[in-house]
Amino acid sequence: MDRRVLTIVLLVFVAALVGVAGPVFNVGFSSGTEPSWAAATGTWQVADGQLRGENGRVLFPVQVGAGRRVEATIASLAGEWAAVVAKYQDENNWVEVRIMNAGVLLVTRTGGLERTWNQAIASTFPATLTLAFSGSKARVLVNGNPVLEAADPAWETMLGAAGVAVRGQAAFSQFHASSFAGPVLITSLGRSPGGLMAKVLAERAGLVHDYIEGAQPSDLRSVQTLILVLGASSKGLGAAGISLDDELARGRALIAEARRQGLAVVVMHIEGEPRRGALSDALITEFTPQADYVVVKADGNADGLFTTLCQAHGLPLRTITATAEAAEVMVDLFSLWR
Amino acid sequence: MRQQLNWRGAALGAVLLLNLVATAQGPATHDVRPGYGITHLAWLSDYFPPLRGTPGDTRIYILDSGVPGGTALVLGGTHGNEIAGVLASIVLVERATPVQGRLIVIPHANNAVHGYPDPRCASCGPWVTLQGPEGAARSFRYSPRLTNPSLQSPDPETYVHPSGLSFPGEEARNLNRVYPGLPGGTLTEQIAYAITRLVIKETVDYVFDLHEAGPSSRLAHTLVCHPRALALGAIAVIDLELEGVRMKLEPSREEFRGLSHRELGDLTSALVFLIETPNPGQEPGLESPDVVADPHYPIEQRVGIHLELTMRILAIGNQLRLQPVVVTGVPTYREIIKTGVSAWLNW
Numbered sequence: 001m002d003r004r005v006l007t008i009v010l011l012v013f014v015a016a017l018v019g020v021a022g023p024v025f026n027v028g029f030s031s032g033t034e035p036s037w038a039a040a041t042g043t044w045q046v047a048d049g050q051l052r053g054e055n056g057r058v059l060f061p062v063q064v065g066a067g068r069r070v071e072a073t074i075a076s077l078a079g080e081w082a083a084v085v086a087k088y089q090d091e092n093n094w095v096e097v098r099i100m101n102a103g104v105l106l107v108t109r110t111g112g113l114e115r116t117w118n119q120a121i122a123s124t125f126p127a128t129l130t131l132a133f134s135g136s137k138a139r140v141l142v143n144g145n146p147v148l149e150a151a152d153p154a155w156e157t158m159l160g161a162a163g164v165a166v167r168g169q170a171a172f173s174q175f176h177a178s179s180f181a182g183p184v185l186i187t188s189l190g191r192s193p194g195g196l197m198a199k200v201l202a203e204r205a206g207l208v209h210d211y212i213e214g215a216q217p218s219d220l221r222s223v224q225t226l227i228l229v230l231g232a233s234s235k236g237l238g239a240a241g242i243s244l245d246d247e248l249a250r251g252r253a254l255i256a257e258a259r260r261q262g263l264a265v266v267v268m269h270i271e272g273e274p275r276r277g278a279l280s281d282a283l284i285t286e287f288t289p290q291a292d293y294v295v296v297k298a299d300g301n302a303d304g305l306f307t308t309l310c311q312a313h314g315l316p317l318r319t320i321t322a323t324a325e326a327a328e329v330m331v332d333l334f335s336l337w338r
Numbered sequence: 339m340r341q342q343l344n345w346r347g348a349a350l351g352a353v354l355l356l357n358l359v360a361t362a363q364g365p366a367t368h369d370v371r372p373g374y375g376i377t378h379l380a381w382l383s384d385y386f387p388p389l390r391g392t393p394g395d396t397r398i399y400i401l402d403s404g405v406p407g408g409t410a411l412v413l414g415g416t417h418g419n420e421i422a423g424v425l426a427s428i429v430l431v432e433r434a435t436p437v438q439g440r441l442i443v444i445p446h447a448n449n450a451v452h453g454y455p456d457p458r459c460a461s462c463g464p465w466v467t468l469q470g471p472e473g474a475a476r477s478f479r480y481s482p483r484l485t486n487p488s489l490q491s492p493d494p495e496t497y498v499h500p501s502g503l504s505f506p507g508e509e510a511r512n513l514n515r516v517y518p519g520l521p522g523g524t525l526t527e528q529i530a531y532a533i534t535r536l537v538i539k540e541t542v543d544y545v546f547d548l549h550e551a552g553p554s555s556r557l558a559h560t561l562v563c564h565p566r567a568l569a570l571g572a573i574a575v576i577d578l579e580l581e582g583v584r585m586k587l588e589p590s591r592e593e594f595r596g597l598s599h600r601e602l603g604d605l606t607s608a609l610v611f612l613i614e615t616p617n618p619g620q621e622p623g624l625e626s627p628d629v630v631a632d633p634h635y636p637i638e639q640r641v642g643i644h645l646e647l648t649m650r651i652l653a654i655g656n657q658l659r660l661q662p663v664v665v666t667g668v669p670t671y672r673e674i675i676k677t678g679v680s681a682w683l684n685w
């Protein structure tokens with residue numbers, strides 16, 4: 001791989017690296033394509049599936065307003081801190097959450113005036129750092145767990161770019177910005193009860209939804225997001241008189257229609273190891289790469305299949321350890337915490 | 339073999355033979371020590387009189403709160419070797435107190451499984467013993483899965499369920515293949531028929547059929563739900579995982595004809611659930627499994643899963659404003675794994 005160092009001045013991006021799909025913006029660093037972007041400061045390079053930075057800031061072409069969440073996965077940190085940047089307008093107006101070995105620090109600068117909030121945590125890397133906004137409120141999550149909440153009236157109207165920053169050296173494996181919105185359509189691909197479980201959890205999260213086990217593209221009316229819950233059993237499919245090919249075709253048609261309408265697509269596998277196997281894996285391999293965001297229960301990813309797929313396609317992967325935690329993920333993704 | 343007919347009907351050859359044997363020996367008895375929650379005792383034959391006096395008859399324990407509400411039926415011992423379901427039922431009979439609605443418990447749903455060696459586990463049974471306080475001990479029958487062949491033989495080449503689905507011949511003696519049962523059928527079919535009659539006559543709202551399977555079986559740690567009961571089951575499985583118990587959730591599919599969760603769910607308005615816990619006694623090829631004190635699958639864990647899921651589903655149903663059934667005095671999963679099963683029996 002070309003390890004050419006990029007010193008960057010302007011804000012440019014390469015379409016090959018960036019999945020722009022309606023409300024979602026994903027960047028991975030493992031495509032092998034050398035980026036020719038620009039950044040504000042410091043030294044940045046892409047190598048071995050990571051964006052490595054030293055003493056500076058990179059901004060991506062995505063604007064963060066009142067209802068967006070920005071997250072980055074920090075693979076390693078050697079130095080003071082690594083950060084997720086949002087609402088960056090200029091040196092005097094931005095928001096940044098920094099993760100260091102002993103905690104997180106939320107910093108906002110408006111009109112040159114700085115405010116900070118901090119929370120002590122023991123950080124280990126890799127870690128996924130999320131900064132989410134809802135109106136005048138912000139929330140910081142580390143590996144999906146809320147660790148800090150803050151409010152500043154300025155955030156309500158502040159609009160600016162998002163990116164990552166570092167003091168010292170850090171490597172980032174993933175960057176993601178999104179503003180997922182309901183109502184959602186939940187369907188299962190593979191006809192496992194996971195779809196119904198997701199419906200139960202959507203109810204718990206307060207997410208406005210429709211659940212249709214065998215949803216068709218025509219069901220994607222007046223929704224903003226499609227949630228595909230993957231998981232098949234030969235009995236389930238066989239009994240319903242449905243073949244794997246039927247489910248693959250239905251999934252493709254749903255995603256095509258979602259893309260046509262500019263909807264976001266979330267893929268979930270929340271039933272764990274018992275819902276893996278040849279049929280499930282065929283669905284996982286086909287549809288995970290097409291998601292904007294992927295949620296998996298840890299024991300369903302014991303072999304790393306989801307990790308591999310998400311890394312290869314530059315997608316954020318959220319790992320839960322119990323199915324019930326998918327409700328928390330919905331609260332986070334759809335900003336239902338306000 | 340004494341030849342005696344104690345009932346008349348359109349008896350076919352097999353039925354005739356069955357009753358000849360049946361009257362030679364009444365229903366097996368068990369060490370069950372009802373607690374204060376029991377308000378009525380009944381027999382399965384109360385719902386289908388031809389079973390009276392036969393080994394297919396079995397005790398029914400009714401816990402009636404006297405407060406209007408729903409009715410839940412718990413079936414233990416559909417399969418004689420699935421001891422956790424039997425013991426969970428006995429804990430209910432000995433310790434549960436009804437607060438609203440009714441709980442009906444049949445600890446030995448197929449009481450015709452006793453008295454012959456378990457063809458699948460030579461070292462298992464015929465009794466398991468639980469130790470109590472001050473050296474006390476209680477013994478419970480650990481019997482084979484299927485109806486005793488001496489009570490229903492020979493097996494047909496193929497057992498054909500009335501739906502047309504066919505099974506290996508010995509499944510004719512499997513209570514959980516012959517639902518909804520036949521009044522003029524085999525002993526096993528008559529037992530199923532009597533249970534179906536009970537579900538209809540008592541307008542049962544919930545049925546819990548408690549089972550076990552070999553730990554490596556795909557079924558172990560599974561909650562099977564009739565499609566109408568699946569949402570309730572999903573909530574229970576999601577919540578139980580937070581208690582440290584992972585259960586698979588499976589809907590009962592069309593092809594599960596003859597099984598309780600399919601037939602009773604289709605035929606009545608009851609929400610029907612089947613719970614499977616892992617029993618080392620059902621693991622093929624194990625030398626001498628300990629069906630009570632296995633280090634990985636101890637009995638308190640398995641009984642705890644049955645009780646916790648049953649109570650949880652009832653509680654969720656109450657929250658969802660279904661016909662309320664409220665029962666107290668039943669240990670949670672955490673309580674019973676801490677204290678053991680014995681602590682929840684009467685001594």
Ligand SMILES: [Zn+2]
Pocket residue numbers: 416417420514548549550
């Ligand atoms: Zn069974």
